[in-house]
Amino acid sequence: MSNPLHASNSRDSWLQSESAGGLILMACAALAIVVANSPLSGYYDLLLSTPVEIRVGALHIAKPLLLWINDGLMALFFFLVGLELKRELLEGELSKPANIILPAVGAVGGMVVPALVFAYFNWGDAIAMQGWAIPAATDIAFALAVLSLLGPRVPLSIKLFLTSLAIFDDVGAVLIIAIFYTDNISLLALTVVAACLPLLAWLNWRGFTRVGLYLMVGAVMWVATLKSGVHATLAGVALAMFIPLRVDEGDKYSPLRTLEHGLHGFVGFVVLPVFTFANAGLSLAGVGIEQLLHPVPLGIAAGLFVGKQLGVFGFCWLAVQLGFAKLPKAVNWTMLYGTAALCGIGFTMSLFIGSLAFEAGGGAGDYAMLFDERLGIIIGSLGAGLLGYLLLKRSLPADPVGEDD
Numbered sequence: 001m002s003n004p005l006h007a008s009n010s011r012d013s014w015l016q017s018e019s020a021g022g023l024i025l026m027a028c029a030a031l032a033i034v035v036a037n038s039p040l041s042g043y044y045d046l047l048l049s050t051p052v053e054i055r056v057g058a059l060h061i062a063k064p065l066l067l068w069i070n071d072g073l074m075a076l077f078f079f080l081v082g083l084e085l086k087r088e089l090l091e092g093e094l095s096k097p098a099n100i101i102l103p104a105v106g107a108v109g110g111m112v113v114p115a116l117v118f119a120y121f122n123w124g125d126a127i128a129m130q131g132w133a134i135p136a137a138t139d140i141a142f143a144l145a146v147l148s149l150l151g152p153r154v155p156l157s158i159k160l161f162l163t164s165l166a167i168f169d170d171v172g173a174v175l176i177i178a179i180f181y182t183d184n185i186s187l188l189a190l191t192v193v194a195a196c197l198p199l200l201a202w203l204n205w206r207g208f209t210r211v212g213l214y215l216m217v218g219a220v221m222w223v224a225t226l227k228s229g230v231h232a233t234l235a236g237v238a239l240a241m242f243i244p245l246r247v248d249e250g251d252k253y254s255p256l257r258t259l260e261h262g263l264h265g266f267v268g269f270v271v272l273p274v275f276t277f278a279n280a281g282l283s284l285a286g287v288g289i290e291q292l293l294h295p296v297p298l299g300i301a302a303g304l305f306v307g308k309q310l311g312v313f314g315f316c317w318l319a320v321q322l323g324f325a326k327l328p329k330a331v332n333w334t335m336l337y338g339t340a341a342l343c344g345i346g347f348t349m350s351l352f353i354g355s356l357a358f359e360a361g362g363g364a365g366d367y368a369m370l371f372d373e374r375l376g377i378i379i380g381s382l383g384a385g386l387l388g389y390l391l392l393k394r395s396l397p398a399d400p401v402g403e404d405d
Contacts, residue, residue: 021268023147025348026271029378036281044281052304061226069278070355073271075222075236080267081170082240083260088167090245093160102316102325103161108166109315109341111136111176114307121299128296130357131373133176135303135380137349140166141272143342146385153396157328158339165343173349174237181356182230187229187271193235196221200242207244211255214243231356253392272348279351282374300350304380305387308344313337338391344384349378 048066055061063071088094114135123130143162147154149368198215203213214403218239226232245256291297313336327336354373 022141032280079236082237103164109311113311114303117307118299192224294371300376300378312340336394342388
């Protein structure tokens with residue numbers, strides 16, 4: 001059995017790391033916007049469009065640098081998401097049924113209502129409706145960074161609720177990407193992916209602990225997934241499900257925890273900042289009222305700012321009133337509403353889904369000059385973060401709270 005004090009310290013360290021990562025993401029987003037609106041904008045675009053090729057015999061992968069970041073580096077992010085999800089389900093907060101219901105219900109509301117808000121503004125426009133899932137995402141690093149600004153007044157239960165909700169939100173995002181942003185399927189490549197899965201299951205069943213074996217199979221699966229038409233980042237989640245959590249009850253070594261610990265800093269302080277810098281470079285040249293009020297950015301901003309808080313809070317309120325769940329310890333309704341507002345910070349995941357929906361920013365086809373979905377993401381996320389901060393600042397206790405677990 002793990003030491004409770006050690007577990008608490010590890011959890012606090014993880015939350016602090018996420019908060020620090022969120023602050024770095026804010027800086028990278030601001031830097032990208034500054035560069036995109038400076039004399040360096042041409043070099044910025046040139047860098048991201050630089051062709052990068054890998055050829056091994058008949059195998060040939062050629063993509064601009066931006067897509068290597070979005071398809072390759074982000075696969076590591078989704079791999080880490082999968083590792084965290086598996087650990088939480090087996091031995092973390094999500095292993096306790098009582099802790100699952102409220103964040104799970106909130107996550108469902110936080111995906112359904114923003115999507116409906118977006119659809120309200122864009123119904124009937126087939127191209128615009130490709131972005132319906134953009135406001136359904138929550139950025140846990142940004143949200144925890146805002147919480148960190150409030151210091152020790154924030155109860156641990158709020159942080160755990162927000163983190164658990166974001167995990168369910170990530171699972172929803174993975175399912176959305178797999179189902180709705182997959183096309184031009186290659187059966188041959190998909191067959192290779194299908195062959196990798198039982199091999200990974202066999203390695204897990206036989207108790208192999210060398211993570212290199214899993215990563216080798218995972219690399220083959222990533223390439224095959226990339227070629228299959230299914231988004232390559234999903235290979236990261238699939239691989240994570242087969243990494244062993246425990247070797248045996250008497251052994252302290254855990255391949256999953258070792259990988260998770262090793263990847264967390266790299267993903268938080270390299271992968272996500274690079275992704276943010278590459279995708280957040282919104283040019284404000286020529287942006288006027290027409291662009292601000294275009295149904296796509298307007299629907300995204302409204303979905304994040306209005307839909308998220310209403311969806312998360314409304315579904316949670318209903319679950320509590322019906323007796324399916326109860327409020328987290330030391331949390332009142334105003335605090336929960338402030339936390340629900342923070343869920344409207346969808347920055348990183350919204351940018352990622354937006355890159356799938358509209359091919360890395362700037363719309364699709366003839367729409368390229370009419371809207372930029374990143375405008376709605378930035379406005380909605382900023383508004384949600386500010387509202388959540390103000391609500392929590394007003395409703396949190398004046399004095400620091402103790403550990404409430």
